[in-house]
Amino acid sequence: MNDLAPARLVPREAAELPDQATAAAAVQMVRRLALGMGLAVVMLATAHLFARTLPAATLLNELVRASLASLPLAALLVALAGLAGTWAIAGARRHGDPALVGRTARWPQALLVAPLAVSAVAAALLPRIAGVSDALPVVTGAAWFWGAGMVVLAFPLLLAERVVASVSPERLPEAPALRPLLFLPTVVLPAAGALEILAGLGAPVLAGFLAAALSILPCAIAAELALRAIGRCFLPPPPAAVARAAARSVLASLLAEGAGTGSLATPVRQHLGIDFSRSWALAYVRAAFAPLVLVLMLLCWGLTGVALVGFDQRAVYERFGAPVRVLPPGLHLVLPWPLGRVRPVEFGTVHEVGLAGDSASDRVGAEDPPPRRADRLWEQSHPNEAWFLIAAARAGQQSFHLVNADIRLFYRIGLTDADALRATYRVADPVLLLRQAAGRVMAAFFAGRTLEAVLGENREAIADRLRVLLQQDLDAAGTGLALTALVISAIHPPGGAADAYHAVQAAQINAEASISAERGRAHATLAAARQGAIALETDALATSAERTGTATADATRFAADRDAATAAGEAFLFEHRFARLLSVIPNTDVIVIDHRILATDAPVIDLRPPPGDPADTVIGKP
Numbered sequence: 001m002n003d004l005a006p007a008r009l010v011p012r013e014a015a016e017l018p019d020q021a022t023a024a025a026a027v028q029m030v031r032r033l034a035l036g037m038g039l040a041v042v043m044l045a046t047a048h049l050f051a052r053t054l055p056a057a058t059l060l061n062e063l064v065r066a067s068l069a070s071l072p073l074a075a076l077l078v079a080l081a082g083l084a085g086t087w088a089i090a091g092a093r094r095h096g097d098p099a100l101v102g103r104t105a106r107w108p109q110a111l112l113v114a115p116l117a118v119s120a121v122a123a124a125l126l127p128r129i130a131g132v133s134d135a136l137p138v139v140t141g142a143a144w145f146w147g148a149g150m151v152v153l154a155f156p157l158l159l160a161e162r163v164v165a166s167v168s169p170e171r172l173p174e175a176p177a178l179r180p181l182l183f184l185p186t187v188v189l190p191a192a193g194a195l196e197i198l199a200g201l202g203a204p205v206l207a208g209f210l211a212a213a214l215s216i217l218p219c220a221i222a223a224e225l226a227l228r229a230i231g232r233c234f235l236p237p238p239p240a241a242v243a244r245a246a247a248r249s250v251l252a253s254l255l256a257e258g259a260g261t262g263s264l265a266t267p268v269r270q271h272l273g274i275d276f277s278r279s280w281a282l283a284y285v286r287a288a289f290a291p292l293v294l295v296l297m298l299l300c301w302g303l304t305g306v307a308l309v310g311f312d313q314r315a316v317y318e319r320f321g322a323p324v325r326v327l328p329p330g331l332h333l334v335l336p337w338p339l340g341r342v343r344p345v346e347f348g349t350v351h352e353v354g355l356a357g358d359s360a361s362d363r364v365g366a367e368d369p370p371p372r373r374a375d376r377l378w379e380q381s382h383p384n385e386a387w388f389l390i391a392a393a394r395a396g397q398q399s400f401h402l403v404n405a406d407i408r409l410f411y412r413i414g415l416t417d418a419d420a421l422r423a424t425y426r427v428a429d430p431v432l433l434l435r436q437a438a439g440r441v442m443a444a445f446f447a448g449r450t451l452e453a454v455l456g457e458n459r460e461a462i463a464d465r466l467r468v469l470l471q472q473d474l475d476a477a478g479t480g481l482a483l484t485a486l487v488i489s490a491i492h493p494p495g496g497a498a499d500a501y502h503a504v505q506a507a508q509i510n511a512e513a514s515i516s517a518e519r520g521r522a523h524a525t526l527a528a529a530r531q532g533a534i535a536l537e538t539d540a541l542a543t544s545a546e547r548t549g550t551a552t553a554d555a556t557r558f559a560a561d562r563d564a565a566t567a568a569g570e571a572f573l574f575e576h577r578f579a580r581l582l583s584v585i586p587n588t589d590v591i592v593i594d595h596r597i598l599a600t601d602a603p604v605i606d607l608r609p610p611p612g613d614p615a616d617t618v619i620g621k622p
Helices: 012-016 020-053 058-065 070-095 098-104 107-130 140-166 175-200 204-214 216-234 250-261 265-272 280-303 417-425 430-447 451-456 459-477 495-568 570-584
Strands: 306-309 313-319 322-327 330-333 340-346 351-354 386-394 397-413 481-492 591-593 618-620
Touching: 020 070, 020 140, 070 098, 070 107, 070 175, 070 216, 098 107, 107 216, 140 175, 175 204, 175 216, 175 250, 204 216, 216 250, 306 313, 306 340, 313 417, 322 417, 340 397, 340 417, 351 430, 397 417, 397 430, 417 481, 430 459, 430 481, 459 481, 495 570
Parallel strands: none
Antiparallel strands: 306 330, 313 322, 313 340, 351 397, 386 397, 397 481
């Protein structure tokens, strides 16, 4: 009956797929490689993140300065992108579904490979665009540590690349394409470590230039992978037998195969169809390659003897490890490395150091709100202030008070060559040295003074005195540091004395207010008295002027009457007398009779009323 059973038909595409065991083994291998590569990416990204959030660590500062994690991170992300696409299509082959394999070779590749490739480009370019490395100095010990660490980390990647190289295409069709992608971080990590060691040996500019040039390689390969993955979305699903992950890169193949065979002719012939093996130009280049490389190496070694000192720097030149002289800004010719070495030294750069912690400056914009650290109230705590002991007397016995002060130091390396040499070879950490020396000087200064003397004395005078004492200690120790200024932003007494000092200040303010009020009242009284005196004087002058005018008018009138009487005679006097008489008896009809009229000349009619009858008064002479 078994011979008569109908045979199961197997599609031709399914027959060409690897068997289940082979596919499962391939999936397991790719998964392990992807997880290991992903772990390395997470470790480097975490180290770079901590380096930016914890700037106090020396090793992490060097990691940020050199952008050390960016270049290996980009190379690892490129390899992880190829592994992610291979993992997806290997899983589809394990299911044995040809349609699923064809679909997995299209848009899933774009979703997996393209984001990782873009992340690789961002990891390589963004730290260099931000320019973080220009603001941090090179730490020699940290540079050598990270350089050696990168070289050591390249060995596991080399083992992974060899494992993939040993896998046959029948077991994993993407193995020939994955090997160049894994070869990229195997080359980039030791190269980055060597560049970091070069920076630690005194050539950070050359190391940075070479690192920037080396970052082009993973960026170009990542861009090629991203374009290939995105382009698959616009193609029909391929047959399962020819479906491959988007892990192939011509640039990576040129790098890996050219480095493996010693010639670029094979990958160029495979990918571009051009055979350079019979070219006389290529034969000439091959013959002249070794001498040319030797000349270039000698030239590069000779260029290490060209020292360029910036305008804001000086440099200490060491010949065979011994300091010879201080180089001013400019271009100088010295012995090549390692016979000669140049140590950069600052030239006039002023630094600010808080006596207790890294206190930031209170200088803000004119329109910006004041920061909280600028609050100088005694009732609040100030973390950037140092505590000092001040002598005091309590109940007739000696005691002490605790006061805190916000003190900032502004320093620079001395401008002379001797100061540059002292600061280079005698001072390892100028910030720590200044804080310790300033702490001793401040403690001795405050211990010999009382709280009233410190709070009552001018802070500028105290700062000048402390600056002189601290500079004397620095000069005696031969540090080569010059203290340009010492600023005391605030001196806060202890909590118990704060209330009493507030009361004293309030009493002083009230006394000054009372004095000002009394002075104002005195000025008001004096002004009122002056106003009254001026009014009396003005009234007296007006009265005298009025009386003088009246007297002058009377005198003028009298003189006029006298002149008129002289000129007119009795007639004027008679008329003047009657005018006076009329003014004396107002509201009375008066009849004037001339007594010089003779009775014979005219009759006289007596119109006077009878006696006893009120009538008008007749004035006249019969």
